[in-house]
Amino acid sequence: MELMFKKDLLKGKRILVTGGGTGLGEVMAEAYAQLGAAVYICGRRLQVLEETAKRISGATGSKVVAKALDIRVPEAVEDVVAEIWADGGPLTGLVNNAAGNFISRTKDLSPRGFNAIADIVFRGSFYVTLACGKRWIEGGNKGSVISILTTWIWNGGPFTVPSAMSKAGLNIMTKSLATEWGPNGIRLNAIAPGPFPTKGAWDRLSPQSANRGESRNSIPMGRNGEMPELANLAVFLMSDGCDYLTGQTIAIDGAMHLASGGNFAALAALGDSDWEKIRGEVKSANEKDKAKRAV
Numbered sequence: 006m007e008l009m010f011k012k013d014l015l016k017g018k019r020i021l022v023t024g025g026g027t028g029l030g031e032v033m034a035e036a037y038a039q040l041g042a043a044v045y046i047c048g049r050r051l052q053v054l055e056e057t058a059k060r061i062s063g064a065t066g067s068k069v070v071a072k073a074l075d076i077r078v079p080e081a082v083e084d085v086v087a088e089i090w091a092d093g094g095p096l097t098g099l100v101n102n103a104a105g106n107f108i109s110r111t112k113d114l115s116p117r118g119f120n121a122i123a124d125i126v127f128r129g130s131f132y133v134t135l136a137c138g139k140r141w142i143e144g145g146n147k148g149s150v151i152s153i154l155t156t157w158i159w160n161g162g163p164f165t166v167p168s169a170m171s172k173a174g175l176n177i178m179t180k181s182l183a184t185e186w187g188p189n190g191i192r193l194n195a196i197a198p199g200p201f202p203t204k205g206a207w208d209r210l211s212p213q214s215a216n217r218g219e220s221r222n223s224i225p226m227g228r229n230g231e232m233p234e235l236a237n238l239a240v241f242l243m244s245d246g247c248d249y250l251t252g253q254t255i256a257i258d259g260a261m262h263l264a265s266g267g268n269f270a271a272l273a274a275l276g277d278s279d280w281e282k283i284r285g286e287v288k289s290a291n292e293k294d295k296a297k298r299a300v
């Protein structure tokens with residue numbers, strides 16, 4: 006991947022990327038490894054993670070370790086973070102990237118549907134942040150946390166309400182802990198990506214029947230984001246060169262949310278039969294993923 010930084014910028018760093026086996030997490034994990042960091046990736050599909058770890062370490066020569074972990078389970082988070090600390094010392098960085106989401110009318114959600122998302126994004130990200138943060142504080146180590154949010158934290162996420170609520174919570178976690186943990190040398194920032202199409206998200210957010218034609222016209226920059234652009238920001242925020250930058254959430258969306266809202270408001274045009282089809286398409290994407298899960 007073509008990055009804008011010198012080759013060994015992150016040498017000596019040890020970074021955990023949750024959900025690092027695929028999608029944006031994989032992109033960031035690769036960028037960190039490419040710049041010399043040791044990288045840990047975790048998720049529910051061990052085989053997918055192992056393949057990614059092997060590919061990235063082969064391509065970069067850096068250490069990349071795969072860990073099976075469902076971040077919804079606090080005891081499992083504790084165990085895996087303890088294993089990572091035992092495997093070569095404290096982490097220097099954490100990326101809260103793991104997420105779950107699907108489009109649905111809010112009136113059609115069950116409490117379990119709400120929790121399926123909130124338990125991953127809201128609670129799970131907190132568990133991982135806590136497991137790292139308390140170790141950094143106890144050991145007197147510096148740390149840097151990046152949470153992957155969305156621009157809906159500013160203008161709401163119609164048809165993605167559990168995700169919007171959860172990510173808004175992480176936004177305020179970022180600001181709160183930047184203050185609380187600043188004296189410990191711990192920084193927290195967040196990235197709100199716009200359209201960077203990945204399979205995991207697009208299967209669930211733009212299934213065929215939703216086909217809202219995501220007009221490129223609604224993006225002032227006239228195109229989707231490119232992965233190295235996201236990776237550059239994720240590297241910048243993780244590097245020592247911006248040690249004074251904390252408590253910030255940075256949108257990277259070609260000005261989409263400023264121009265168009267950037268959310269799913271347009272789905273209000275869909276009717277009952279559209280939503281029935283969408284639910285079926287999202288379910289089949291979920292079933293395919295589930296078949297590969299180790300935890």
Ligand code: HXC
Pocket residue numbers: 104105106107108109113114115116117118119121122155168198199200205206207209283284287288291295
């Ligand atoms: C309504 C649904 C549903 C749907 C699931 N549920 N899909 N309800 N419409 N389309 C309900 C189920 O009916 C069930 O409730 C409950 O949710 C739990 O379903 P499970 O499939 O058992 O959940 P689980 O195995 O925990 O899977 C979690 C998941 C899944 C979130 C549903 O999609 C997942 O694991 N996703 C991970 C990858 C992902 O989503 N990536 C996209 C991230 S995009 P009942 O009551 O029926 O039992 C993102 C932001 C992108 O985060 C921003 C872009 C700009």
